[in-house]
Amino acid sequence: MFSALERDQDRQQLMTRRTLMLLAGQSALALILLGRAGQLQLVRGASYSLMSEENRISLRIVPPPRGHLMDRKNQPLAINQQSYRAVILREEVKDLEVTLNRFSDVIDLSPEDRARIAKELKRNKNFMPIILKSNLSWSEMARLEILTPELPGVSVDAAAQRFYPLGSAASHILGYLGAADEAAVEKSKDPLLTVSGFQIGKNGIEKEYENLLRGAAGGAQLEVNAKGRVVQELRRTPPIPGKNLQLTIDADLQQFMYERLSQERSAAAVVMDVHNGAVYAASSAPSYDPNIFIQGIPTDLWQQLNTDPTKPLLNKIFGGTYPPGSTFKMVTALAALEGRVMTTETVVNCPGYTQLGTHRFHCWKKEGHGPMRLRDAIAQSCDCYFYEAARRAGIDRMADVARRLGLGEESGLNLMGERTGLIPDRAWKRKTYKHDWTVGESFVCGIGQGYVNTSIMQLAIMTARLVNGGRDVKPTVLLNDAQPSSR
Known part of the structure; x- marks a missing residue:
């Protein structure tokens, strides 16, 4: 009995000692935690x-x-090709002028750069990054990374930059990108246009199909520290990429055409499918490299392009209008045939000139072609034959045929800078000059001179409609839109 009691007492004493040891350990741990909390709160609390x-x-x-x-x-x-650029966050910069000067010591900022930066800083909110310099080289990036502690708010990021592989060979048809001006920003209301470095189509296909190519903006919620560095990305809404477009243009043919045209002082040409209007190549020379606009064209180069007498910035395919010359004789012939004032067998003698009152209208062949029927007159381009055809058809009938063949009308491509030229008639002469039309003016217009002016694209449309069986073909540059037109 006593033995059992003694054993119970020993067991109770052992448990008591263990309990005391556990309580002591817990108390020590609590003291350590309290001490650490106190240190964090009292000593480093201000820092955190x-x-x-x-x-x-x-x-x-x-x-x-x-x-x-x-x-x-x-x-x-x-x-789009990847490039690197230096950006600045205004809200993370205490002294902007000092930061810009320090940055300029590393990478030069021109007066134009500074003016652009000032304009964008004024237009955008402080939390939006502003581009200081685009298309950084590896050496520039290395220098910036070394000096970033001295440039609060400045960082390097990757961006997509537009690139045109054909360069000058396709600039007039493709166009180029540039920063949106104030008018475009106000008209669009798209916040994308206020983003520093964001570019939109300024000309050509890039401008015409801007809404398809642009896509839609996404958003990012970022945690940034006092230096403007991103600590973490909290949330992201991905952007919707712009649509890829396949054009009717043949790159190899486009390049070949431009190389050939570049041998001339000034020239333009179009290659178009006569049945569905697909434009395979359209080139104007001299030209310019659209890639220079992406990085910001230097002022002196811009002035040089604008003052060049050969007008490299002018898209001569659409924006230039010229006397069509002998190509217009097809219009004159059709007007005479439709009016039944001549047939294909009507004979007109060409002695080298046509007499009208006291004035002689000469043929290009001084000694004349002799008796001419329509087929021979077209083959020999006899001016006297078409003087007579124009006299019989009259200017109003010629104007009607010309417009139905696409002359004096917009092409339908809606490319910036397109000019319609001029197809005159009696009403136009009376309205413009307050005088009646004369037979001599019909002579001159009948061989594509005088008041008549057309674009290179219009002549391509005219030729297509003449040879495709009379179908009302219209040019297109989108491959999916190239469909045969109706008569």
């Missing part, structure tokens, strides 16, 4: 509080990748 306050949430627009332009065989005509 400052870090918490200085980390901020930044909301940024994420630009979408622009759609590519591909030729009919899927060769690239306009694509």
Whole structure:
């Protein structure tokens, strides 16, 4: 009995000692934790509080990748290439002028750069990054990375930059990109246009199909520290990429055409499918490299392009109008045939000139062609034959035929800078000059001179309608839109 009691007492004493040891351990741990908490609160509390306050949430627009332009065989005509740029966040910069000067010591900022930066800083909110310099080289990036502690708010990021593989060979048909001006921003209301470095189509296909190529913006919620560096990305809404467009253009033919035209002082040409209007090539020379506009064209080069007498910036395919010359004789012949004032067998003698009152209208062949029927007159381009055809048909009938063949009318491509030229008639002469039309003016217009002015594209449309059986073909540059037209 006593033995059992003694054993119970020993067991109770052992448990008591263990309990005391456990309580002592817990007390020691609690003291350690309390001490550490006190240290964090009293000694480093101010530092952590400052870090918490200085980390901020930044909301940024994420630009979408622009759609590519591909030729009919899927060769690239306009694509996006990765490049690097230096950006600045205004809200993270205490003294902007000092920061810009320090940056300029590393990478030169021209007066034009500074003016652009000032304009964008004024237009955009403080949390939106502003581009300081684009297309950085590896050496420039290395120098910036070394000096970033001295450049608060400045960082390097990757961006997509437009690139045109054909360069000058396709600039007039493709166009180029540039920053949106104030009028475009106000008209569009798209916040993308206010993003520093964001570019829109300024000319050509890039401008005409801007809404398809642009895509839609995304957004990013970022945590950034006091230096403007991104701590973490909290949330992202991905942008919607722009649509890739396949064009009717043949890159190889486009390049060949431009090389041939470049041998002339000034020239333009179009190759178009006469049945469905697909434009295989359209080139104007001299030209310019659209890639220079992406990085910002230097002022002296811009002035040089604008003052060049051969007008390299002018798209002569659409924006230039010229006397069509002997190509217009087809219009004159059709007007005479439709009016039944001549037949294909009507004979007109060409002695080398046509007498009208006291004035002689000469044929290009001084000694004359002799008796001419329509087929021979077209083959020999006899001026006297078409003087007579114009006299019989009259200017109003010639104007009607010309317009039905696409002359004096818009092409339908809606490319910037297109001019319609002029197809005159009696009403136009009376309205413009307050005088009646004369037979001599019909003579001159009948061989594509005088008041008549057309574009290169209009002549391509006219030729297509003449040879395709009379179908009302219209030009197109989108491959999916190239469909046969009705009569």
